[in-house]
Every structure is written in C-alpha cells, then in structure tokens.
Amino acid sequence: MSIIKLNNRAVRSVTAFGSLSSGSMTFIKKLTASSSANLSFVDGSSDVVLDNTYKEYLFTFKNIHPASTAYFQFNLSSDGGSNYNVTKTTTLFNVYQNEAGSDTTLGYNTGHDLAQSANSQYLTEMTTSNDDSGSGSLILFNPSSTTFVKHFIADANGLYSTYSNRRLVAGYANTTSAIDAVQFTMSSGNIDAGDICLYGIN
Numbered sequence: 001m002s003i004i005k006l007n008n009r010a011v012r013s014v015t016a017f018g019s020l021s022s023g024s025m026t027f028i029k030k031l032t033a034s035s036s037a038n039l040s041f042v043d044g045s046s047d048v049v050l051d052n053t054y055k056e057y058l059f060t061f062k063n064i065h066p067a068s069t070a071y072f073q074f075n076l077s078s079d080g081g082s083n084y085n086v087t088k089t090t091t092l093f094n095v096y097q098n099e100a101g102s103d104t105t106l107g108y109n110t111g112h113d114l115a116q117s118a119n120s121q122y123l124t125e126m127t128t129s130n131d132d133s134g135s136g137s138l139i140l141f142n143p144s145s146t147t148f149v150k151h152f153i154a155d156a157n158g159l160y161s162t163y164s165n166r167r168l169v170a171g172y173a174n175t176t177s178a179i180d181a182v183q184f185t186m187s188s189g190n191i192d193a194g195d196i197c198l199y200g201i202n
C-alpha cells in the first residue's frame with residue numbers, strides 16, 4: 001500500500017519512505033530554575049540561537065514551580081534583552097476542572113489577553129503547594145523577520161490547588177523588528193524550580 005502526501009493541495013503516491021521530505025528539530029539550550037528571578041534566552045548569549053537559523057522556535061517548560069502563588073508568563077525583546085517590552089495582541093482561552101469534578105469552565109478570558117500591550121503574557125497559574133507545578137510549550141514563528149509581525153501560540157497546564165488549569169494562548173508581537181530574546185518570569189516572586197528547553201525547527 002502506498003503512502004500519500006499533500007503537496008500544494010495535490011495528492012501523490014509515495015512508494016518509499018526515502019522520497020518523503022522531512023524536517024528536523026534541533027536542541028539548542030536548557031535553562032533550569034533555582035529560585036530564579038527569570039529564565040532568559042538571548043540570541044548569541046550562552047550558546048543561545050534565536051535568529052534566522054530557524055523559522056520556528058519551540059520552548060518547552062516542565063514542572064515550573066513558583067516561590068509564591070503567581071502566573072507563569074513570558075515577554076519578548078527586540079534589543080538583545082535590554083528591554084522586554086514588545087507590544088503584543090493576544091487571545092486566551094481558559095479551561096479548568098477541580099479534582100472533585102464539581103467545578104468546571106471553558107471560556108474566553110478577557111482579563112488575561114493583551115490588546116496592544118507591552119506587558120508580559122500569562123501562560124498558566126500555580127500555587128506554592130509542594131505538588132503544584134505547570135508545564136507546556138510556546139512556539140515562536142520566524143522571529144528574525146524584519147517584514148512581518150511575529151506570531152506565537154502557547155499551550156500550558158498548571159495544577160492550581162486542586163484544579164487542572166489549562167490556558168491556550170495565541171497572538172503576535174506587533175513589530176517588524178527582529179525578536180532576539182525571550183524571557184520567562186512569574187508575575188510575582190521567583191521561579192522556584194523547573195526547566196525550559198529551546199529547540200529550533202527546520
């Protein structure tokens with residue numbers, strides 16, 4: 001049986017796996033929090049690559065634990081990390097359920113989206129309970145473009161007390177300047193523990 005592949009809206013048969021085009025994901029950098037004020041990925045610093053080498057960059061964050069009850073968030077820089085204040089417009093959907101199954105919601109969160117704001121974008125929320133943490137991913141598309149705005153999407157889940165709290169974020173950095181740094185912080189206090197990995201995708 002042949003394999004089919006979509007190519008410019010056409011379908012063609014493929015008889016050998018060797019004839020399939022394939023991309024690759026390249027590990028770039030891992031940062032580990034230890035009562036850290038921030039975890040920052042700056043192009044050209046500490047082996048970080050965040051330029052036109054790749055058109056897509058993936059950040060994965062695992063078991064982020066806060067020093068105080070707060071939101072895990074990110075912001076962007078276009079000046080090598082001197083300032084994290086790029087104007088963004090975003091959308092955010094929030095889904096949660098408690099362990100008892102007695103409190104659930106699905107809805108657009110108007111309080112946590114951004115409308116032409118330089119503020120950090122919330123990703124998820126956690127308390128300081130020992131087993132509370134947050135995990136997820138952020139994808140930044142073509143950050144080195146000097147023609148287009150910079151799109152991003154994020155999917156994050158946090159254990160907030162007894163709640164599974166998932167946030168789906170999408171938006172764009174409204175700048176034609178290249179984005180060359182990404183910083184992760186808590187809305188209050190330090191990142192107590194957890195790690196973030198950066199990958200480049202061809």
